[in-house]
Amino acid sequence: MNLDTNQSDQNLPSSTDTYALDKKIVTAVLYAVDLNDQARLNDLLESLHPADIADLLEQINTFDRRRLIRLYGHEFDGDILSELNESLRDEVISILNPVVLADAVRDLESDDVVDLLEDVDKVHQEVILDALEDVDRAAVELALTYPEYSAARLMQREVVMAPQHWTVGQAIDHLRSGADLPERFYHVILVDLHIHPVGTVSLGKLMRSPRHAPLAELTEDAFQVIPAVQPEAEVAYAFNQYHLISAPVVDIEGRLVGVVTIDDAMAVLDEEHAQDILRLAGVGEESLSDRVLDTTKRRLPWLFINLLTALIASLVIVQFEDEIAQIVALAVLMPIVASMGGNAGTQSLTIAVRALATKDLTGSNVWRIICREVFSGFLNGIFFAVLMGLIGWLWFGWLMLGIVIAIAMVVNLVFAGLAGTVIPVTLERLGVDPALASGTFVTTVTDVVGFFAFLGLASIVLL
């Protein structure tokens, strides 16, 4: 961008809360619940989108949530369940009256039911499956035979297809003939004799074209066939990369079995990003509506790993006890070297993790990027070496101490660039999510290298 990140939003009105739930509405809803005023509650919630009602349920506490859902009763819509945070679904389902639950579930499309089933207890799964009609139940159970987080779990089974030799007129007449069409569709999928998808024609293009035009001549340039077992993260990537609106899903024999639409792909993209950002920070799958104990338990393993890392760093420091006892300035300055390395390493790491996720970091450029990061670490190392060398010298009035910290700084920032790139790339090749584990490894390297370089050099040069 031409503009600085700080300036970039300045011209825009400060309307960042356009879509945030108004605190007044939340207060009004809770007041209606307090008064046990069902009519008023229904009035208030009627104006809200199911996604906003789900947000509201997430933002209030357990006690209010229970009272609200009971009072809301039969108005409870299936879409609210779909929109609800995964960690709250079980809680809400157990509050719902079984009749309300059955009604709510029957209104959902099969891909939403599948999504719901993935995140609830076995007992609730049975209740939900029993509520479905036989046809829907069969469709849902079929989807569940595919692996979790696969395209098949994401797709709708209802597709609109046409033989590839049809004309626009034939397709329009077929659509207008009252055929059983899905609720939402944007393309007609052209198939060959074996029901293999060969192209898609958008409804817009169909509308604009003369009746005699062959469908095969109107297909979209961007055409991607999605295997049913493809991981949903890949599906989201394909939609974003190729600007797809919907894409046919095929089974192992290449036969059309469903269609994924961009709104579902966008939701997956959003989830994937959330996962990356949370994993980089050492937070597992966590949500804002988790209670204290869940939150504590989920963060503990990551903090435990960090403790091990910190202990390794301490084992390095303890080797230099005598030096520190003689020159306490070493203890004062050593965290600076480690901290700068940790930060530089995290910078390189984040760039690498992001580039791996967007498939911009590949076998073709990995060496160039490693060299760039190392060299960039070296250059920033020189800058901060001079700066910190001067500070160290002037602060403690000892030139050699300044020189020692300067050299340690360069060494650690070079290692930071190296570790920040090599570690995530290696983890990715080993099939481990680089966002999940890289941070710990990188800071271990920069702590150990930082303390060792600084204290080791000091022990040689200063004593």
Place this chain on the structure above:
Amino acid sequence: MNLDTNQSDQNLPSSTDTYALDKKIVTAVLYAVDLNDQARLNDLLESLHPADIADLLEQINTFDRRRLIRLYGHEFDGDILSELNESLRDEVISILNPVVLADAVRDLESDDVVDLLEDVDKVHQEVILDALEDVDRAAVELALTYPEYSAARLMQREVVMAPQHWTVGQAIDHLRSGADLPERFYHVILVDLHIHPVGTVSLGKLMRSPRHAPLAELTEDAFQVIPAVQPEAEVAYAFNQYHLISAPVVDIEGRLVGVVTIDDAMAVLDEEHAQDILRLAGVGEESLSDRVLDTTKRRLPWLFINLLTALIASLVIVQFEDEIAQIVALAVLMPIVASMGGNAGTQSLTIAVRALATKDLTGSNVWRIICREVFSGFLNGIFFAVLMGLIGWLWFGWLMLGIVIAIAMVVNLVFAGLAGTVIPVTLERLGVDPALASGTFVTTVTDVVGFFAFLGLASIVLL
């Protein structure tokens, strides 16, 4: 989710590279460039989507990029420019033959041209504007009068609208009459006499409905009107929250001026996420194709801020020089307290930044979340206090030292939870991007509190 994060991908085929550029293709392309074999190059690139060609250009080095673009010549497509990373656009445009550039730009839709113009030099802006036909140029220049990163910059001006009193038959006849329809559209927007949008009817619904049905009865439930000046991040949020496929954009008088489609909203969502993740790590707007010097310069300010933070921490340590000189174990153990606090703070911070971005953290639940984070910090603090207290005691054979580090651990983890939530929330209220600045503040707090609590307590208890 029911499954652990580690297990969740196990059933899926390891096809994470489905859409990554094949190294063999990159090698073959570069070989064709080496041989100066234009026919072969065109052959190879013809099978690639413009987005993949853009990726390829990003992955090869500057020298190869120049040769490839020159050899590719007139085949160079405008979409490649649109798909190209912003930091490379100027470079590629200056390599392109002006005639090729003009051709390439004329093929683009007006919103893509606007996007392109935002990221190139003044000189290149003129060249591109001059290449456009008068009508397109006027449309582009009008869009440029709206603020950067606003809905107006994102929208297409070509819309398909119908008076709200029309029937399905009238709409279909109008569409079929050869009206000047946009390349891609998914909805008919219903407008009143003042051209204010009042609803949307999907083409699918139009197809399924009888000719006599009034359009007004077929409108979609999810209907959001986007103000032209709305920030694009809000637009992306609305699409994701309400599952929109396209949404009408209105000017300040509420008149329809354009339409935003979900593919553009998805691209914005992706960019916003990238910004959040990079800013949290202290990396500005950076890309993998930046050269060493750019990379170095962009990271330097953040490392500089970190240096100041680290120096503040050192100023705390230096107050306790005497204590450290007497008990070197303090120097060995103190980084552990700071490191645990920094990690716990980053965990809370990341949860808060993400929740602010998804509008899940609002005035209604902010106090509850702060309490949760503090209490969770306290509980994890107790756990690690016991563990680290034992380690400290056994390692140095000094019970009181273990007790000191235990208490410091609890104090620092409580402050970590507090700072990790309060700081981003406060920055957000002040209109500062919490992802941008929170990290530094939080680690400053945890470093200072960690060193001060541990060394301060030690000076009271141990000496």
